[in-house]
Amino acid sequence: MISVSKLLCDLDAEGDGLRYDAADESEKAQIRERKQRRPVVVWNCTKQCNLYCDHCYAAAETEPAPGELTTAEGKRFLDELAEFGAPVVLFSGGEPLAREDLVELVAHASDAGLRPVLSTNGTLLTEERAVALREAGLKYVGVSVDGMPERNDAFRGQTGAFDRALDGIAASQSAGLKTGLRYTITRHNAGDLEDVVALLAERGVDRFCFYHLDYGGRGAEIRDVDLTPEERREAVRRVCDLTREYHDRGHEIETLLVGNYADAGYLVEYARRELGEAAADRIRGYLLKNGGDPTGERIADVDYQGNAHLTQFWQGYSLGNVRDRPFGDIWTDEFNPLLDALREREHHLTGRCADCRYQDICRGGSRLRALSVGDDPFGPDPQCYLTPEERGIDGEAGVPGAAD
Amino acid sequence: MNDEAVRSDMSDPDADSTDRERDDAALEAAVDAPRGDVSREWELFVRESTDDPLTHAGSVSAPSAEIAREQAEWLFGWTAETLWLCPADETRRFAADGVALADRTGETATDDSVGAGETGGEEA
Numbered sequence: 273m274i275s276v277s278k279l280l281c282d283l284d285a286e287g288d289g290l291r292y293d294a295a296d297e298s299e300k301a302q303i304r305e306r307k308q309r310r311p312v313v314v315w316n317c318t319k320q321c322n323l324y325c326d327h328c329y330a331a332a333e334t335e336p337a338p339g340e341l342t343t344a345e346g347k348r349f350l351d352e353l354a355e356f357g358a359p360v361v362l363f364s365g366g367e368p369l370a371r372e373d374l375v376e377l378v379a380h381a382s383d384a385g386l387r388p389v390l391s392t393n394g395t396l397l398t399e400e401r402a403v404a405l406r407e408a409g410l411k412y413v414g415v416s417v418d419g420m421p422e423r424n425d426a427f428r429g430q431t432g433a434f435d436r437a438l439d440g441i442a443a444s445q446s447a448g449l450k451t452g453l454r455y456t457i458t459r460h461n462a463g464d465l466e467d468v469v470a471l472l473a474e475r476g477v478d479r480f481c482f483y484h485l486d487y488g489g490r491g492a493e494i495r496d497v498d499l500t501p502e503e504r505r506e507a508v509r510r511v512c513d514l515t516r517e518y519h520d521r522g523h524e525i526e527t528l529l530v531g532n533y534a535d536a537g538y539l540v541e542y543a544r545r546e547l548g549e550a551a552a553d554r555i556r557g558y559l560l561k562n563g564g565d566p567t568g569e570r571i572a573d574v575d576y577q578g579n580a581h582l583t584q585f586w587q588g589y590s591l592g593n594v595r596d597r598p599f600g601d602i603w604t605d606e607f608n609p610l611l612d613a614l615r616e617r618e619h620h621l622t623g624r625c626a627d628c629r630y631q632d633i634c635r636g637g638s639r640l641r642a643l644s645v646g647d648d649p650f651g652p653d654p655q656c657y658l659t660p661e662e663r664g665i666d667g668e669a670g671v672p673g674a675a676d
Numbered sequence: 677m678n679d680e681a682v683r684s685d686m687s688d689p690d691a692d693s694t695d696r697e698r699d700d701a702a703l704e705a706a707v708d709a710p711r712g713d714v715s716r717e718w719e720l721f722v723r724e725s726t727d728d729p730l731t732h733a734g735s736v737s738a739p740s741a742e743i744a745r746e747q748a749e750w751l752f753g754w755t756a757e758t759l760w761l762c763p764a765d766e767t768r769r770f771a772a773d774g775v776a777l778a779d780r781t782g783e784t785a786t787d788d789s790v791g792a793g794e795t796g797g798e799e800a
Contacts, residue, residue, distance in 0.1 A: 331714060339709040341777075348781040577710060578777065579717075579735070589751060590717070591734045595707050595777040596769060607731045609724060609755045620754075647750045 273481070274535050274562065276512055276527040279555045280543065281519040285526050310357040311572040311603065314364050314391075314584040317346065317377065319576045321367040323393050324429035325418075327456055329489035329585045330575070332366040340576040341594075343373045347380045349574070349594050354384035356600030358572075361386045364584065366576065369396040375404045382409025390414065391454070394440025395433055402447035413444040414452045414481060417468060419461035427460065441477060452479030452526075457507055458497045465507060469514050473523055480525055482511050484532035484655060487644035488585035495644075501657035508535055508657075512542050531585075533565045533637045534656040537630030541662050556633065564635030568614035572603060582614065586640045610649070614639065623652035629664030707769040707776045717764035718744040722756045735764060 277283035318340055321332035341349060353361055361381050368374055369392055381388040390405065394415035402413070418427045421434040428434075444451040453472050457465065472480050485491055485498050499507065508529065515527045529535040536559045544552035563570065566583070573581040579590035580602045591611065592602040605611065613620050617636055625636040636642070637653030645654045710717075715737040722733040733752065738744035744761050752759060773779060 344781040345777050348777060352780075588715075588737045588747065589734060590736075592732075593707075595709055596771065597775065598780075608733050609722065610733065610751055613755070643750060649751060650754070 274529045274533070274539065274559070276515045276529060276539070277519070277525065279539055279558055280512060280516055280547070281524075283519070283524055283526055310359060311566070311570050312360040312362060313353055313358045313599070314362045314571070314573040315346075315349075316364050316366060316573065316575045316584070317341070317368050317374070318366040318371050320370040321365055321393070322370065322395060322430075323367070323433055325393075325416075325490070326427050326429070326494055327418075327458070327485060327491045329486060329491050330364075330366060330587060331489040336366075336370075337576050341578055343376065345578075345595070346373075346377050349578070349599065350377065350381045350386060351384050352594070352598040352600065354381075354386050356598070356603070358599075359387060360389060362389050362391055364391040367393055367396060369401065375401070375408045378405055378410050379408035387411050391416070392440065393428065393433070394437035394444075395430075397440035397443050399443040399446050402443045402449060406447045406449050410449060412450045412452065414454050414479075415441050415444070416454050416456075417441075417471075418456055419464035420467050420471075423461045423464055438475070441475060445476065450478050452481055453477050454481040454483055454530075456483040456485055457499060457504075458485055458494065459499060459503070460497055462499060462503060462507055465510060466514065469511075469518075469525075473518060473525060478526060480527045481530055482507075482528065483530045484535075484638075486531050486583075486585035486638055487641050488583075488587055491585065492644055498655070501655070504532075504655060505538070505657045508538055509542065512539070512546075516546075531638065532653070532655050533634040534630075534653065534658055536562070536564065536633040537628075537658050537662060540630070540633070541658075559633040562633070564633055565637055565639065567639050568611055572599070574599060582611075583640065585638075613650070617650065620650040621652075622648065622650050624656065624663065624665070625652050627665070628658070630658065630662075705771045705773060705776050705779055707771055707778075710765065715739050716744075718748075719762040719764050719767050720748050720752070721758075721760040721762070722752050723758035724755050725757055730758065730760060736761075 275283070275285060278285060316330050319330065319332055319337035320335055322334070350361065363374065363378065368390060371377070378388045388410050389412040390410055391414045397413070415437055417434065417437050418424050424434040425431050441451055441453070453468070455468050469480060484504070485494070487495055511527060511529065515525065518525050540552050540556045540559065543555045567586070568582045571583050573584040574594055575581065575587060578594040580592055580594060580599060581587055581590055591605070591608060594602070618631060621631065621636045625631060628634070637656055639649050641653050641655055642651040643649045646652070716739060717735050717737055718741070719735050720733050721730045723730045736744050736747045736751070738747055741761060745759070748759050748761060
């Protein structure tokens with residue numbers, strides 16, 4: 273995650289200690305020290321979902337999967353995450369609110385010392401449940417809204433999903449929970465970007481998370497509606513501009529770019545053009561601390577059956593299963609050559625990533641997209657939209673095409 | 677790496693089990709929950725050079741052995757000299773007391789933890 277509001281507008285937020293090693297600069301409660309070196313763990317606690325979204329990386333269905341972790345197994349798993357030092361557990365799905373024991377699990381995570389947060393479609397979030405979750409220790413609710421009503425509902429496979437998501441956002445806010453909106457951009461909904469940000473501002477939503485499409489689960493089946501590099505560049509520029517415009521008007525929205533670390537290089541270039549060299553250097557310094565794409569390092573995923581994955585989107589490969597041994601033992605296994613190589617990927621990246629001037633703050637972007645498109649986990653990310661000049665490559669011109 | 681599949685003898689590995697001394701305390705707990713759902717899951721073993729042990733390196737989801745081989749080669753072909761793939765639903769996993777998650781929670785696996793239609797192994 274790259275915080276546009278932190279880097280361009282200096283907005284203080286809870287996650288900055290984790291993202292930029294900037295805990296000392298912040299007045300907000302921060303995640304510090306040992307926990308910064310452990311991954312944020314996404315737990316797909318059920319496969320069951322009441323919606324059927326086109327881009328669902330977990331390929332969720334209307335029924336639970338066989339062998340989902342039981343309540344007791346889930347609690348032990350959470351204890352082991354806390355013992356390992358994971359800073360955050362993100363309850364995801366499927367739709368996590370489909371689990372009747374969610375409040376109990378959130379309370380257990382909080383008591384164990386984890387920071388529990390929730391990713392939901394919002395449609396099942398009543399005020400009563402939101403209050404129960406807040407009292408259980410939940411710290412944040414992220415609700416998926418992928419466009420204005422018509423496009424969102426088409427994407428999510430259910431008429432009325434947009435209105436019910438807004439009801440869920442209102443319930444979360446009413447319960448006093450920090451609430452964000454997550455929007456995954458495709459060609460279908462790119463035209464709604466400004467309206468979604470306006471909606472967020474009007475509703476007083478705390479945070480806007482702009483997701484690039486990753487090619488996992490059903491997301492891999494809709495690659496054809498992913499943006500071109502030119503379209504992506506324009507969308508990211510618009511997020512940067514909008515963030516600054518809102519802040520200039522006194523509306524301190526928190527905006528985050530997620531899932532494509534070409535954004536890191538772009539932000540430095542944007543800052544150089546709009547704010548000057550000193551700002552660009554300062555931002556680059558923050559992004560170095562952020563460390564680039566977090567696959568296999570600062571993000572991890574455990575699915576409903578206990579399989580551990582390199583990111584939440586990369587469900588087709590599992591490192592091991594928490595039913596066999598604790599997550600921390602799987603994550604620190606020194607005998608997995610892929611895990612090792614991802615953690616020193618600067619020695620393995622090929623193609624245009626190998627000699628890019630922004631490799632240290634991007635680290636090649638999504639390894640899953642590289643694998644999905646090029647059959648090579650160390651090949652170039654097809655979503656990179658930096659120009660050859662920006663990448664420091666002489667003799668080429670223009671924004672790279674998807675096949676570059 | 678070499679594309680050639682190495683076929684192994686798939687006869688019953690427990691045919692001579694009555695001849696062996698068994699330690700009742702060791703490796704008795706079956707980890708009996710499924711690892712796959714829509715696609716079949718394939719346990720993946722990698723050897724990087726001939727004097728290395730064959731090491732478990734996770735699993736891939738794939739509808740067939742051929743697609744599993746393709747995926748495993750994309751992930752590990754750059755370093756592996758040998759890849760083995762075993763269908764997870766044909767793999768029996770055993771652990772010593774206290775190792776498996778059900779043991780670590782202090783609860784034994786219940787029918788609820790294995791869905792209808794899933795064998796989870798003969799030991800389930």
